[in-house]
Structure formats: structure tokens, C-alpha cells
Amino acid sequence: MPLTQSVVESLAPDQASLKAATKLMKAGKWPLRQSDSVSELIWGECQGSGSNPYRVIVHTGDHGYKCTCPSRKFPCKHSLALMWMYADDSSAYTAAPVPDWVTDWLGRRRGPSGSAAAGKTQGKPKNIKAAANADDAKEPVDEKTLARRAAAAEKRAANTRKSVRDATEELKLWIGDQLRGGLPQFLDDLTDRCRRIAARMVDAKAAALASRIDGIPARVMELPAEERIDATIAELGKLVLLIQAWQANPDDPELHRSMISSQTRDDLLSSQTALRVKSTFEVLGDRITTRRDGLVSQATWLCNLQQSDHRFALLLDFYPAGGGVKRNSAFTAGDRFDAELVYYDARQPLLAIIAEREILDASVLPWPAVGGHDPYDDYVNYLNKSPWCLSAPMQMPEGRLCKAGNRRYWWQSSDGKHVIPLSTKPPLAALGATLTQAYGVWNGWRLDLLSAQTDVGWLSFDD
Template sequence: MTREAVLALAPDEASAKAARGLISPAKWPLLGHDAQAAWGECQGSGSKPYQTQVDLSGPVFKCSCPSRKFPCKHGLALLLMRAQEPQRFSTTGAPPAWVSAWLDGRRERAEKQAQKDVQKQEQRQAAAAAGEDAAPPAASADATARQAKRWQRIEAGLQELSRWLAERVSQGLATPPAGGAAEWRTMGARLVDAQAGALAGWLQAAGAEVDAPARLLARLGRLQLLIDAVARRDALSEAERADVRATLGWPLELDEVLARGEAVDDRWAVLGQIVEEREGRLVERRVWLQGLDSGRRALLLDFSHGTAGFDMPWVSGQVRAGRLVFFPSAAPLRALVEQRGPAEAAPPPDAGDWTAELDRAAAAMAAHPWLPLWPLALQGVLRLHGEQLCLLGPQGRALPLRVPADQVLTLLAVGGGAPVQASGEWNGETLRLLTLRGDDAWQLGRGEGAGR
């Protein structure tokens, strides 16, 4: 991996800067690598050095440091040194025991998962050959009863929410609730009790827009639309019902997704990715992909806790052949990885036509009204409009970009006034910039994390 590719893995600019400060030889009493892994011991503030290791097939990182960022500065520094000064790494002898044990564990888990994938594929093929439905068998009477009971709780909770929303609108959106912010939290807690916990986050986001009545009304309108959709769910298509369930926080089991979802084989390019920390040390990662042959867009949504990290790494600008299985949806976007091949030396996809890109986003958000984000890949020129950084396109079009304030000048310098290819997350109002590519290489435009 090149120096630029390593730095693109950093969760934020602070981690990249810290990693660059750790490449001094005095800090690494042990360095080694082979074709499979790189490892080292980095002297920190404690008496024992941190044990840092990287599986190069990913890359996948592990470190004994207490950092909650992934990868940590030690893992990044290890790969930076390997990219810049490979002669510092020993190539003689076997890896230390702590490296071998970790690699063996990863290999065993991968083999077991591969066996499960083969078995599932054989079962689907056998069912298709026999003319049978490859979907899982019908739910048992107990499961059906549990689902019916949950729908009853959700309906009761949404009826209360509908009354509460009507009261807010009748009082006027410019008039804050008598209970202030606590009233929004109380209503959210009731939705959690009604097994529609995901809507608590929607209410929290709406409560933060009390000073922007137009945006507040739009958020409340989508909530009322969901209330109406639940009431007439039997008249919806299967894909629309899947969107309603997911918006309520009632997801499908992964095995059910693999059995029912649409499978797409393609070469998938990483348009961009972002890692954010949520409450309770929960870490969310969103990876946005584009099929080079199909043109399909996909979202890989993963979660980890604390410093556990993610077993399946992705590098912005990288291309991998593989099979994705999409969650049922009226606007299929989220997907699971069923098969993934090695990284390919392929150029990233060209940015799309502005009209086609925005029309596709509008169509997706119309089909799935609660879809929070859609990936855009556009070519344009970076310009400042007052203090707002924008991407200028053809016919005078401009999209406001969401980037950290301390990166605006850097991104303008990367663009240099020439056309660039930008990829990011579109929420209908702003484009959160994730990657920016000029003539030379991918540059990471890191968004600020939630809660920072």
C-alpha cells in the first residue's frame, strides 16, 4: 500500500497526524513482516510496548492499546513505515506467537464462514432446481403471534405519537412544547416502550430543528407518513412493508436477507466510507459502493463496540469483485457481502452526469420517503460562496458541501480550481463529502463524527 492509501484508512485527521509522529525508529524496538502480515511493538507511556499487527489481506488491524479509534495510530504508523521504509522490517524467522495466534483465529473463522456460505448456496440451488421457493419456511404459529402482538404495540405507540404531533402543529411550530426538550425525550421513550425505538432518534433530530420551522415540519411530515403507512400496511407491497419495518427499527434477520434478497455479482468500487461513534461506545461504519458493470449503488452498514473494530476492511478507491445481497426495499441500497474477492488494480468509476445522479437520488427518496442518505458521485469545481464550500456543476448548478471547517482550505488546494470528482452522502440538502479525486489520487474528505 502506498503512503496515500494508508492515510486514507485513518478515521480522522488527528489519527493520521499522530501516526506520522510515530514513525521514529526509537519508538519501535520490534518490526517484522512477511507476505501475510506486518507486526511491531511500539513503546508507549507504559512499561510494556503496545503489540500492533496488521493482516495485509485486508488490511485488518489489531493493537493492544486502549484507543477507541479504528484503526489506531499505531496500526497506521506500522503500515506507513512499511510503505516508506520496508528495509526496517525483519523478514527472518517466524512471526511472534501473539501474531500467529491472531492470524490462525482469523483463518479458522474465515473457513467456517466459507463453509456456511457454500451450504447456503447449495440449498438455494437445490430449491431452485426443484422449483421450490428459496425463501425460508413460513413462520410458526408462535412467531406469527409474536409479530401480531408487536404490531399492536407499535400501532398503539404511533397513535399516541399522532395525537402528540397534532397538538404540536395546532400550537404552532414556533411555539416550543411546554415541557421543552424533555417532552421530546419523553415521547421518544414511549416509542421505545412500543417497540418502535428507531423513531426516538427521529424525534430527537426533529427536536433539534425547533429554530428551523420548515425543516421541522418536513421531519414531522415524514413521521406522520409513517404512521399512515403502518395503519394501511396490508395494502403496501412487500418491498414497501420492508421499508416501514426497517424505519421502525424492526430489521430482518441476516439469514432471511440472504435467502430473500436480490444477489448481484459485480466488481465493486469503494466510493467512500465513514466511521462514527454513537452512544454507549457503539461504532457505526458506512461503506458506499458502486458496481462497475451494473452501475448499482450499495451501502454496507456495520457496527462494532468499543475497540473491536471491523473484520472486513474497505479502502476508498479500491475495487473488489464479489456478490452483494440487497435488503428488500422499494429503493434497494443496503446490502450484505456474500462473497468478496481480492483487491483489483482498476481505475475508480467516473463521476456521473449531474441530471442523472440527482434524478436517481430523487427517485430513490420518493420510493422510500424515510431513506436518510443516498450516495452521489459528481464532477465539478470547488468554490467558496461566502463561508460555504460548494461543488459547482454544469448550467450553474451548485451543491453545498458539508465538510469540517478546518479542511476547507486544504480541499480547495487539492482541487486547485480544476474539475474534481467528489463522492459523498446526500441528505436532500447538503452533500457530506467523503472522497475527492483530482488527477493524481484519492484524497479523503473526512466528515466530523457524531457527538464530537
């Protein structure tokens, strides 16, 4: 059955989903919309509320669908929007060969299910026309109400600041206690002690600080025993610096983000002062980790191929773990695109979101040249500006990967001047290749390689 508006209406889980889909039906929200008439597939990439775009696939014949967003509504608003736009105007979808990520989905899908079959109305009746004509205009708000709301917001912010300030004093006492109790004893009980003080920070509304403290055990314990004391000193020392800096300037956006919470995506996009960078970017790699608080963090590292001022960008997304939702990253290492990034305010801007993106069919831009500089300088520069930062991107000149002793791997520059320990075992072939250039993330103790140009080709270190 062809994909029509009535099919979209019947597939929608509820009226709210249809209404939400209407807000996504703008060409600007979709850097990519393509189709393959032979296989009856349409697919697209939608810039949703996350840093990464969502990838959406729909089979126009059997109405199967897949979206990489974490929504638990099926189909989600992105799938509905892609279907709806196709039902309205299929000519807006450019014909293209089926990309690998769509083929991968085809390989995994089980075929049309009863719920995906067209014509089955689910739940309450829905009305696509009502959704399209939904009036989003809100009741006009008078000045008095606005002033009242602003005052309430300011009061809440002041309460939060006071609460966090009290908590940071408590945290400083706690750090002092750990030093007085002896670092070996602290290490012995690291997880429980960090969890308890992190819970206290959550209560005091310092959620970002709590999350950072909650991550200390994992970051310290993954190192060999002989390095853990130094790592603990560095972690606690950076905490002290962060607290002091925030106490001195609690309105600083970077510090606020590190202590309490981030600016929303909409606030950042509407900010007049935020740094905006237009350039060609390459995806260096993607790191997905499950945090102790149950959230999954997805970090996508980008390299600016044209400008050295803002060479790197980090797209960060969080979504709940579990629930049987397996996330697939929208980007694959090596992808290139033209984009405008908006950076969160920071002394050394790194965290960003994509404002606009245009997909490139091909880009011949080479990687930016790296001289024979000391790769550690990159990290030291970050520490000079934000001494509490935990990690920073690093670019390596020509070198080789080597093995030292049992299961320890290092990067070594070709001139032998610089060596850097790696966090994981590299692929076998990388040990026999010359890395003409490489990018990674240095956390102060280990280098997590992202990708490299080698004498046998481009290499991604993603799992």
C-alpha cells in the same frame, strides 16, 4: 516460539472462544489470508457478522494480535481462527508485502505483553481437540414443537404489531400537538420532546422508529437557524408518511426495517428472493457517528463500477461506544474488490451486506461516466420511491468547490447551472482543484462529499 495448536489453545480466553473459532475456519470466510515470513506477521480479513469484514493481524513470533471486531474477548474468535489455520497449514497464506494497515498497527503496538506470551495458560483449561470435534448437531425437534414455536413467534409478532400500531397513533397525536404548540416552541425544546416520544416508541418495540426520532435534534440543529423550521417540517412530514405507509402495510420488509428492526444477516443470506448483485465495487467513503442511544454507527458507501442499475450500496454496522475499543474500518476509501452483495428488500435497494468478496490486486475500471445531469434528480428519484428516506447518494458531474461568505462551502457545476451546499469545509487543495467527478451523500440540506476525481488526483474526503 512458533505458532502451534498448543499456543493457540493456551492463548484462548475460554473453551467457547475456541469452539467459535472453529466455525470461522473455512476458506470462504477469509477473502484474504497473507503472511510475511521476514517480519513474522500473518494477516487476514474475515467476513464476520457485521457488514464490514474484520481485519485481523497476528505476530507469529511473539503472538501479539489485533482484530477490528468489537468483541471484548482477547484474543477474539477471529484472531484465534487466523492463528489456528496458520498452525494447521501455513502454506494457505500467500506471501505478500506488509500492507499499510498492518504497518499502522505495528507503529501503535506496545510490544508483547505478559498475557500474549506463549505458554501461559489462562483461566480454565481449554482443549483444542474438543473444540474441533465439537458436535454442533442439535437435538432433533419434533413437528409439534416446531408448530408450537411458530405459533409463539406469530403471537409475538402480532403483539408487536399491535403495540407499534398503538404507538404510531400516539405519535401522530404528538406530531399534531407540536404543530398546535407552534414550531418555534417545538424547536426550543426539541431535544427533550424528541427524547420523550422516542422512549415511548422504544417501550412499544418500535426501536428503529425511536432511533430515527432520537436523531432529529442533531440533524436539525446542525443547520443554520434560518433553515431549521423547514428542516423540522420535512422531518415531521416524512415521519407521517412512514407511519401511514407502515399502517397500510405492516408486513412490508422495508417499512418493518424502518419501524421495528432489521432482518438478521443469516436470514438475508438464506433468502431466496433477496436481490443479489455481483460486480466490482469501490469504497467511496466511511462515516462513523455516535448515536444518542450509545451505539456507534459505521456507514461504508460503495459504488458499483460495472452496473448502473444498482450503482450504490451502503454497508451499515453498529457497535457499542466506549470501553476503550477504538475501531478501525476494514475498508479504506479507494479500495476495490469483486463481491456479491445481498441487498435488503427496498423500493430503491441500497442497504446491503457482503455475501462473498474477492480482493483485487489492481483494477483499471474507470468511474462510471456522469453526464451533465442535475445531481438533485438522484435524490428526487429516491424520494419518489421511498418518500420517508432521509438521505441518498449523489453523483456530481465536473465542478469546482467554492466559498460563499463566512465558512460556507458549495459545490458548483462547471457550467454554473447547479450549486449544492456542503456539510463541512473541504481540504484546502480541493478548493484549487477541478473535480472532474464526485460522489457524496445528500441529506436534503447538505452534501457530505465522499470522494472525487480531480485534476490533481483522486481525493478522499474521509477524516
